[in-house]
Amino acid sequence: MVRVVHPVPVVSAPVTGPGLVPISIKVNGNIQQIQVEPRRSLLDVIRWDLGLTGAKRVCNLGECGACTVLADGRPIYACLALAIECEAVDILTIEGLAVDGQLDPVQQAFIRHDAVQCGFCTPGQVLAAKALISDNAQPSDEDIDRAMCGNLCRCGTYTHVRNALQELRQNPPGGAR
Amino acid sequence: MTRIVKSKTEIEGRIYERYSIWSGSDLAPWEANSDLSIVGRDLPRVDAESKVTGRAAYTADHRRPGMLFAKVLRSPYAHARINRLDLSRAAGMPGVRAVLCHRSTPKLTLSTGQPLFDRTLRYYGQAVAAVAADTEEIAEDALREIEVDYQPLPFVIDPAKAKEPGAPLVQPRGNLLTEGYPQRYERGNLESGQREAEVTVQLEFRTQMAIHQCFEPHCALAEWDGEGLTLWTSTQYIHGVARDLAQRLRIPQNRVRVLSEAIGGAFGSKQIAGEEVYLAALLARQADRPILVYFDRDEETVATGHREATVQQIRLGARWDGRLTFIEHEATAGIGSYGNHAMIVCGPSQTLYRCPNVRTVENAVYTNVAPARAFRAPGYTEGSFALESAMDELAKKLGIDPLSLRRRNEVDFDQVDRQSYSLNPIDDIFSLGAAMADWNTPKPEASDSGRRRGRGMAAQIWGGGGGPPAYAWVKVDATGTADVVVGSQDIGTGTRTALAQIAAEELGLRLEDVRIAEGDTLSGPYAPNSAGSMTVASVGPAVRAAASQACQTLLEVAAHVLRCPGDQVKIREGIVHHGLAGEHETPLADVLQEVSPFAIVGQGDRGPNPQDVTIRTFGVQFAEVEVDLATGAVEVIKQSAVHDCGRVISPLQADSQIAGGITQGVGYALTEALVVDPQTGVVLNANLESYLIPTIADVPVVDGRPFGEIDQIDNSLGVKGLGEPPIIPVAPAVANAIADAIGVRITDLPLTAAKVLAALNQEGSHAGV
Numbered sequence: 015m016v017r018v019v020h021p022v023p024v025v026s027a028p029v030t031g032p033g034l035v036p037i038s039i040k041v042n043g044n045i046q047q048i049q050v051e052p053r054r055s056l057l058d059v060i061r062w063d064l065g066l067t068g069a070k071r072v073c074n075l076g077e078c079g080a081c082t083v084l085a086d087g088r089p090i091y092a093c094l095a096l097a098i099e100c101e102a103v104d105i106l107t108i109e110g111l112a113v114d115g116q117l118d119p120v121q122q123a124f125i126r127h128d129a130v131q132c133g134f135c136t137p138g139q140v141l142a143a144k145a146l147i148s149d150n151a152q153p154s155d156e157d158i159d160r161a162m163c164g165n166l167c168r169c170g171t172y173t174h175v176r177n178a179l180q181e182l183r184q185n186p187p188g189g190a191r
Numbered sequence: 192m193t194r195i196v197k198s199k200t201e202i203e204g205r206i207y208e209r210y211s212i213w214s215g216s217d218l219a220p221w222e223a224n225s226d227l228s229i230v231g232r233d234l235p236r237v238d239a240e241s242k243v244t245g246r247a248a249y250t251a252d253h254r255r256p257g258m259l260f261a262k263v264l265r266s267p268y269a270h271a272r273i274n275r276l277d278l279s280r281a282a283g284m285p286g287v288r289a290v291l292c293h294r295s296t297p298k299l300t301l302s303t304g305q306p307l308f309d310r311t312l313r314y315y316g317q318a319v320a321a322v323a324a325d326t327e328e329i330a331e332d333a334l335r336e337i338e339v340d341y342q343p344l345p346f347v348i349d350p351a352k353a354k355e356p357g358a359p360l361v362q363p364r365g366n367l368l369t370e371g372y373p374q375r376y377e378r379g380n381l382e383s384g385q386r387e388a389e390v391t392v393q394l395e396f397r398t399q400m401a402i403h404q405c406f407e408p409h410c411a412l413a414e415w416d417g418e419g420l421t422l423w424t425s426t427q428y429i430h431g432v433a434r435d436l437a438q439r440l441r442i443p444q445n446r447v448r449v450l451s452e453a454i455g456g457a458f459g460s461k462q463i464a465g466e467e468v469y470l471a472a473l474l475a476r477q478a479d480r481p482i483l484v485y486f487d488r489d490e491e492t493v494a495t496g497h498r499e500a501t502v503q504q505i506r507l508g509a510r511w512d513g514r515l516t517f518i519e520h521e522a523t524a525g526i527g528s529y530g531n532h533a534m535i536v537c538g539p540s541q542t543l544y545r546c547p548n549v550r551t552v553e554n555a556v557y558t559n560v561a562p563a564r565a566f567r568a569p570g571y572t573e574g575s576f577a578l579e580s581a582m583d584e585l586a587k588k589l590g591i592d593p594l595s596l597r598r599r600n601e602v603d604f605d606q607v608d609r610q611s612y613s614l615n616p617i618d619d620i621f622s623l624g625a626a627m628a629d630w631n632t633p634k635p636e637a638s639d640s641g642r643r644r645g646r647g648m649a650a651q652i653w654g655g656g657g658g659p660p661a662y663a664w665v666k667v668d669a670t671g672t673a674d675v676v677v678g679s680q681d682i683g684t685g686t687r688t689a690l691a692q693i694a695a696e697e698l699g700l701r702l703e704d705v706r707i708a709e710g711d712t713l714s715g716p717y718a719p720n721s722a723g724s725m726t727v728a729s730v731g732p733a734v735r736a737a738a739s740q741a742c743q744t745l746l747e748v749a750a751h752v753l754r755c756p757g758d759q760v761k762i763r764e765g766i767v768h769h770g771l772a773g774e775h776e777t778p779l780a781d782v783l784q785e786v787s788p789f790a791i792v793g794q795g796d797r798g799p800n801p802q803d804v805t806i807r808t809f810g811v812q813f814a815e816v817e818v819d820l821a822t823g824a825v826e827v828i829k830q831s832a833v834h835d836c837g838r839v840i841s842p843l844q845a846d847s848q849i850a851g852g853i854t855q856g857v858g859y860a861l862t863e864a865l866v867v868d869p870q871t872g873v874v875l876n877a878n879l880e881s882y883l884i885p886t887i888a889d890v891p892v893v894d895g896r897p898f899g900e901i902d903q904i905d906n907s908l909g910v911k912g913l914g915e916p917p918i919i920p921v922a923p924a925v926a927n928a929i930a931d932a933i934g935v936r937i938t939d940l941p942l943t944a945a946k947v948l949a950a951l952n953q954e955g956s957h958a959g960v
Contacts, residue, residue: 068245108245132683133242134455170854
C-alpha cells in the first residue's frame with residue numbers, strides 16, 4: 015500500500031496469487047456471491063464490488079475507524095479484514111442501519127446534536143456508537159471515550175458525539191435495561 | 192442598474208482590491224431586534240441525514256462506466272534528479288491503460304509554480320510518474336514495474352538552516368524569496384518606543400509543519416465526453432478549479448464542469464486545482480475512460496501541503512503600568528519547495544493590541560518539503576503563538592495579571608488602515624471569557640499530587656468579513672417550495688444549512704421547503720472559495736437579495752389571489768397572513784395553486800463592503816491544563832472560548848465550529864508535527880498512527896460561545912466568519928497554561944510530553960527568556 019518507497023533498493027517480486035476467487039458474503043442481510051482477489055479488503059469489496067460507499071477509506075491501515083462496520087454486532091475496521099475472511103460473518107454497514115427508512119436512535123441523536131461536520135468519519139462514528147449503546151445502554155463518560163477513541167474525526171465533532179451519547183444514555187432506545 | 196465597482200476585500204490577512212459587477216442595490220440589514228423565525232434557530236443541518244446514513248456522495252462515491260484507477264509513484268528522496276525513468280514494463284502490463292511522467296505532453300505547471308512532473312524532485316513524495324489501470328491492484332502492481340535511477344542531491348528542511356549562506360539550494364535562484372520579500376511594516380518610531388520601554392522581553396519561537404489530514408483525501412474523478420470535461424473533486428473552490436483547468440488545458444471554461452457535492456474536510460488545503468485534478472484529467476484523456484485519482488494517507492501527508500514551519504523573534508516593550516511602547520516581530524516561514532508567498536505571520540502583532548511603535552519583518556524561504564498551503568487561519572495562528580506567549584512573559588516581568596495586561600492595551604481602532612472597526616466588542620469579550628473561566632478566582636488544586644494545574648489565556652484577531660463577487664438565484668415553484676442555486680460549496684462547515692436558513696427566512700418558507708443546489712459550476716453562478724471564514728458573509732447576502740426579489744413577486748401573487756392590498760400580505764414559514772391585522776392565515780401552497788403552474792426567479796448579488804471601516808473578528812480563549820510531573824504529559828481540562836462573529840445564523844453549528852477549531856488547536860499545540868528524518872529527508876510519520884491528531888479522549892470540556900452582537904454595518908445579514916478564529920488562540924493559551932503550571936516557558940511547538948519533561952528537569956531556569 016505504501017508506495018513512497020524508502021531509499022533502499024527494492025527488488026520487484028512478481029505478483030503471484032490465485033487471481034479472482036468466488037466468495038459468498040452476507041451484508042445487511044443480503045447474501046451475495048462475488049469474485050474477488052484474495053488480497054482485496056472487506057472495505058474495498060463493500061465499496062467497489064457491492065457499491066455500498068458509506069464506509070470510507072481514509073488511512074487504510076486500521077488507524078482511524080472511518081471504515082468501521084459491524085461484524086456480528088461488533089465494530090471492526092473493514093480496511094484490515096480480507097473479504098475472504100468474512101464469509102461466515104454477518105456484516106452490517108451504515109446503509110443497513112436505518113430500518114424501513116426509520117433512522118436508528120443513534121443516527122437521530124447525531125443529527126440533533128450536530129455531531130456531524132464534513133461527514134466523512136460519520137458512518138464509522140455512528141456504527142461504533144451503535145455497537146457501544148447496544149452493548150451497554152448506560153455507558154459512563156470513560157466507556158464512551160474508550161469505545162469511541164478508535165474513531166478519529168478531523169473536524170472535531172467529538173464534543174457533540176459525546177453529547178449525543180450522553181443523551182442516548184439518559185434516554186436509552188427502547189427504555190433502560 | 193448594473194454597476195462595476197472596485198472595492199477592497201480582506202482574505203486571510205491580505206487585502207485585495209478588485210472589481211465586482213453588482214446590481215447596485217443592497218438590502219437594509221435586518222434590525223438587531225428583527226423578529227426572525229429561522230435565522231438564529233437551531234435546526235438540523237440540511238445534509239445531516241444524508242451524512243448519518245452514508246448516502247452523502249463524496250467524489251470517490253461516484254462510479255462511472257468503465258472507470259479506471261490511478262496510482263502515483265513518488266520520490267523516495269527529499270531532493271534528487273531522475274537520471275533514467277523507464278515506464279515501458281509498467282505500460283505494457285495487461286490492464287494498464289495510461290501512463291504519465293515528465294516526458295508526457297502537455298507539460299503543465301500548477302498554480303503553485305510546481306511542474307506536474309519534472310526531472311528534478313524537490314521533496315520527499317513528489318510525483319515521479321502515474322499510471323491508470325482497470326483495478327487499483329493492477330495500478331499498484333504497475334508502479335512496482337517502473338524503473339527509476341535517482342541521483343540524490345543535498346537537501347534542507349529547517350527554514351532557519353535554509354536561510355544560511357551555503358545551504359543546499361532548493362531552487363536554483365536561491366532559497367530566499369526576494370520578490371516582495373522581506374515584507375516590512377513599520378509605524379511610529381521603533382527606537383523611541385524602545386527608549387520609552389521600562390520593561391522588555393525578547394524571545395524566539397518555532398512552530399512546526401502541521402498537516403491538514405482532511406479525512407477525504409485530495410481526489411478527482413475526470414470524464415471526457417462530447418460536452419468536454421466533467422470533474423468531480425473535493426475542493427474548496429469549484430469555480431477556481433474550473434477556471435484553472437480551462438486555462439491550462441486550453442479549453443473554453445464552459446466546457447469544464449466541476450462538481451463537489453459533499454466534501455470530507457479541507458481546512459485550507461483544497462483551494463487550488465492540484466496534482467490530483469490534472470492527473471485525473473490527463474490520464475482520462477489519454478485512456479479515453481473515466482479516471483479516479485484518490486490519494487492514500489501517506490500521499491495526503493507528504494504531498495498535499497501543510498501549515499508552514501516558522502522561526503520567529505519577538506521583542507515587546509512596556510512601561511511599568513503595562514502600556515506597550517513597542518512591538519518588534521520578525522518571522523521566517525519555510526514555504527516548501529515551490530510558491531511565491533508565505534502566509535501573513537505578523538498580522539496579530541500589527542493589530543491585536545494598541546501600540547504606537549511597531550516593526551514587523553517577514554521572510555519566506557524555500558525548503559525541501561511539499562509546498563506549504565493555507566491551513567485554518569494561516570499565519571495568524573503561528574504569529575499569535577509567538578505574540579501571545581510573549582505577552583504572558585511580559586505580564587510576568589511586570590507583575591501584572593495576563594488578562595489585565597491585555598485589557599490595558601485593548602485596541603480601539605484599526606492602526607494599520609487608520610480607521611474604525613465595524614464592530615469591536617473585545618472589551619466585553621474579555622469580561623465574558625474571564626467570567627466563564629472563573630479567571631478572577633484562585634485556580635483549583637490539581638486532581639492529584641503528581642500533577643500540576645495551570646491556567647492561561649490568549650486573544651485573537653482575524654478577518655472574516657467576506658465580500659463580492661458572489662451571486663445567487665432563487666427559483667420558487669407553484670407549490671411553494673424553492674431551489675437556491677449558488678456556486679459555493681460546503682466543505683463541512685454547514686454553510687449549505689446557513690444559506691438555506693437565510694433563504695427560508697427571507698422567502699417566508701419553512702426550512703424543509705428550501706433546497707440548496709451548490710457545488711456544481713454548470714448551474715451555480717460564481718462564488719468565492721470557501722476560505723478566509725467568508726462563505727456566509729460573502730454568499731449569504733447574495734442569497735438574501737435573491738430571496739427578497741422572489742418574495743416580492745410571491746407577495747404580489749398572493750395579494751392578487753387573495754384580493755387584498757399588497758401591504759396586507761405577509762408570508763411566514765409557508766403561511767400567508769393577510770387581512771388588516773394579518774388575522775387570516777392561508778397555506779402558501781393553497782394560494783399559489785390558483786395560478787399554477789409558474790416559476791418565480793429572483794437574482795441576487797453581493798455588494799461591496801463599506802470602505803471606511805475595517806471588518807475583523809475578535810475572540811479570547813482561556814485554557815485550563817494539568818501537567819503530569821512524571822511523564823510531562825499535558826491534559827487540557829477545559830477550554831473557554833468567546834468569539835465575535837456578528838449575527839449567529841445557527842447557534843448549534845456555531846458551537847461545532849468553535850469546538851472543531853479548539854480540537855484542531857489542541858492537536859497543533861500538543862502533538863501534531865510532520866517529522867522528517869534530518870539524515871535522509873524521509874517523512875517518518877506519513878500516517879495517522881504516528882501523526883497524532885486528537886481522539887475523543889483528548890478533547891477538553893469546551894465552553895464555546897459566539898459573542899452574538901450583530902454587526903450593524905458590514906453586510907445585510909450582520910454576519911462575520913467563524914470558521915478559522917477558534918483555532919488561533921488555542922496553542923498560546925495552552926502554552927501559557929503550561930508555563931503557569933510548571934514555571935517554565937516552552938517556545939517551540941508542539942508542546943510534547945518530552946519537551947515538558949525536559950523543561951521540568953530544568954525547572955527554575957527560564958528557557959528562552
